[in-house]
Amino acid sequence: MIKLAKGRVSIAQITGAVLFMIIQVITSLYLPDLTADIVNNGVATGNINYIWQEGFKMIAFAVISALAAICNVFLAARVSQKLGQRIRSDVYRKVITYSHDEMDQIGTSSLITRTTNDVTQIQNVWVMILRMMIMAPIMLIGASFLAYQKNHTLTLIFLVVLPIMAIFIGIVMKFAVPLFRGMQQKTDNINLVFREGLTGVRVIRAFRQDKFEQDRFEGVNQDYTNNAVKVFSIMAMMMPVMTLIMSGTNIAIDWWGGHLIAAQAMQTGNLIAFITYAMQILMSFMMLSMIFVFIPRAQASAVRINEVLDQTTTVKSPANPTPFADTTPxxxxxxxxxxxxxxxxxxxxxxxxxxxxxxxxxxxxxxxxxxxxxxxxxxxxxxxxxxxxxxxxxxxxxxxxxxxxxxxxxxxxxxNLFSGTVRSNMQYGNDDATDDEIWHALEVAQAKDFIAANPEGLDYQVEQGGDNFSGGQKQRLAIARALIKDAAxxxxxxxxxxxxxxxxxxxxxxxxxxxxxxxxxxxxxxxxxxxxxxxxxxxxxxxxxxxxxxxxxxxxxxxxxxxxxxxxxxxxxxxx
Incomplete structure (x- = not known):
């Protein structure tokens, strides 16, 4: 993915997204500390002025955190969408240069999947990188440090909780990552069968093979569905298990913290702040795990796109081409x-x-x-x-x-005709062709009569693939398009x-x-x-x-x- 990002993302926008994320994390980490101060120094002592003073600070930090989050989301979305736009453009430009050999090796359906679904996977992961992947480690480290400051004894709970979470996440990744990788190939298969069915629908009906093609599509569709059900069922286990772990952690902190407060070894406000930091630590750990689950799928997509971009074009212009001499054809x-x-x-x-x-x-x-x-x-x-x-x-x-x-x-x-008008299709052969030249080419190609018979003339609309013309009419229009060109x-x-x-x-x-x-x-x-x-x-x-x-x-x-x-x-x- 890094290879795909080089030259296609704005360093300034990435830097801005990172800075705003750091601001959001710092302000978010400071809020539990303010809560602890309000409880310890305001509520416990009945100092209303102190509560108002610290309350306004909390509001200010919350606003700053929200604004920073909005800016981060905006820049992350902009970076990812621009990256997707440039990858799609580069893939299209590369494919246009392919010889028939390269097109045959990869296949049209796979190219469509790589330009759409695979690019979307990379875009989604880049948003996650600029949001969660930056937020999670900073918040994990910051919350751990601040929690230790509040009470180093309670932090021993994390020595038990975090390994349990790590083992569970490792098991999920072991089963989910291969299934995520396989989804891209299964998407290829769906596109292949679906595209063949659409382009060959007349043949399918003529030979009464509707049931056969439906069963064929149902096969690849069911294969994709079974794979998706498996992987998302595995992923669905994460939230309830993580919720159970976090709830258990809360119970342990409350029980142990309650004993520390009773023994006057800890203030009430510090326990409240510690619980918040604990949730931030566990959420950060879960965010990191989600990233490590989805990155392999995006990496598989990146490999598939790089295959297209790195494909050696066997037919290309020589380094020092010889100009054509002005000779007879x-x-x-x-x-x-x-x-x-x-x-x-x-x-x-x-x-x-x-x-x-x-x-x-x-x-x-x-x-x-x-x-x-x-x-x-x-x-x-x-x-x-x-x-x-x-x-x-x-x-x-x-x-x-x-x-x-x-x-x-x-x-x-x-x-092959393109959606547009008869004139726009003819001008594929010569961008500067006049209406008189187009009519002459249509006349030579024996296509003038059925175009002139239409009131719209050269502005007659051509549907996708020229489906509103018969086979013979499409051939004559294609011939006319070639005749407009001044070729040898x-x-x-x-x-x-x-x-x-x-x-x-x-x-x-x-x-x-x-x-x-x-x-x-x-x-x-x-x-x-x-x-x-x-x-x-x-x-x-x-x-x-x-x-x-x-x-x-x-x-x-x-x-x-x-x-x-x-x-x-x-x-x-x-x-x-």
Whole structure:
């Protein structure tokens, strides 16, 4: 936790919180002494003036204590909330730089838990640190010293009470701390299942798997509940046991103190003050124990967050990037081999081609042949194992990532739209895009008609994930967003799959006719032969290997893998 706090908390605010806490503790410790003086020197002697005088002192110290407590709480809350804000921001910034490999290793659901629940645990403990962890030892030491001053004989009671409390707290911690640590992983599991259920609700209903998913969620929910019931049942034992110990301590002090007063070895006021100090000592000890129970859970959360922040980003800009030369667009794969993290066999092997400006490259192959993997190497979502990927003649590993991404417009398999308006979604591709440029991109992407048909036009609201559009409409909007960008390479990763044959053909023709796009390199991943047939070069993949390269007629005549794809679609009436 200290590592997370470095550079993210205000030293001045922490110092202020500590100073106000010290003031609160000192004034709180002084109040029992004033009570003793009032009883000994005022009540016992009937000196009303002395009672009023000391009473006003008590009021003043009580007010000072209250004000100091308010200031301490304010600063502690401010420090903890600012710390949480900065951790969340840093985690988000770090995750944005992750390659697909790092995202796969940690998982989306776990990242959500770490950014929310884990950060909350750290915030809560920092409030406890700036409140209880500072208060408890100061009050414990101060109250012990003042209690000893009132009567050193009675302090022998603590030699019995404190070890009993320590043994009980140790037993509680032994059983509670592992359960607290396990709660974070179980929270991950709940988020994972819940998120899958929400995102896949249509599939669940279509296959009538509602009961199965409910049972699945009930399983992880019950697991979390059982763990929480155990740990909080253990923690619930603390208060009644501690109350019993404190009550027993009070009885012992009253009994022994009563004998001392009867023997005139102790004044009544001193006994009252001693009882108050005893309660402060025991409460301080209990506060320390609570801190030591909750700190391990927060520490586990801190470890999980540090895993995110310390994760080595495998794909990052070089220390001395080479600037892009002002050349004509070009895309080259030079004997590329790629292997996923932990995989035994390469996902791609021996991929080699060179595309110039104005040319269209199509990639086709069976499911799992490596089509999406290939195009994911272009914007450097992954790094190649062997060979090189070059954009405009530059190895993508040698250039700044931001510069590389400016040169590439990418449409992924799944069309992702963001809540907002059509205009705001289109401006993801170009912040400065004018309405005319947006309408032109929508026209090329065959999306103009259904947007223009809405009275709101470009101000038409887009729901989260674009759920108020059909699959084909989302794909066309995602394509339009990419077309607004002035890139060197336009990549469409199976982005026409939800389009009918007519719209597919019209969109591809519009891409050819567009003045800007026709001077760039276009990469199209497709499942249908009709989508790729008119490309300048078709790359055929099979099990990660490039088994064919050429034009449609050439491959149809000479390439067995491509011919099998064509024949399978002829029977379905899919060939152009």
């Amino acid at each position: 070009e895309l080259q794969f030079d004997h590329v081999q790629f292997r996923y993290h932990g995989a035994e066999d390469p996902a791609l092997q021996g991929v080699d081609f060179d595309m110039k400006a104005g040319q269209t490259l199509a990639i086709i192959g069976g499911t799992g042949s490596g089509k999406s993997t290939l195009v994911n190497l272009i914007p450097r979502f992954y790094d190649v194992e062997e060979g090189a990927v070059k954009v405009n003649g530059m190895n993508v590993k040698d250039v700044d990532l931001d510069e590389l991404h400016r040169k590439i417009a990418f449409v992924p398999q799944k069309a 390479v336009y990549v469409f990763d199976d982005s026409f799959s939800a389009l009918d044959f007519k719209t597919d053909a019209e969109l591809r023709q519009a891409l050819k006719d567009d003045e800007k796009i026709s001077q760039r390199v276009v990469v199209i991943v497709g499942q249908r032969v009709s989508t790729v047939a008119d490309a300048d070069t078709i790359v055929v993949l099979d099990n990660g290997k490039m088994v064919g390269r050429g034009k449609h007629a050439e491959l149809k005549a000479n390439n067995e893998t491509y011919r099998e794809i064509v024949n399978s679609q002829i029977r379905e009436g899919d060939e152009k």
